[in-house]
Amino acid sequence: MKNNSVNALEPVEYDILVKLKKEDVHILNYLLEAEDNVMNIRSFEGEFLKVIATKDTVVDAIRLLESAKSFVDLEIITLKPNNGNAG
DSSP states (O other): OOOOOOOTTSOSEEEEEEEEOGGGHHHHHHHHHTSTTSOEEEEEETTEEEEEEETTTHHHHHHHHHHHTTTSOEEEEEEEEEOSOOO
């Protein structure tokens, strides 16, 4: 029988911090709604927008954010593991 347990130390999700003008968030939201279930926009952490993606979609999320640069002035600042904390 195959063991489907997940390593407890393996990140479930990743936080992607994005530098973006607050007034451009709505444009980014419209662009991202076209790709269902790739990532979720959370909130601003100081001057950076926090976007969250699962380990299975994080590469697609980064690619989608990179492609959004042609519509919105943004910069991906960091990618860091998230232990499943929605905060």
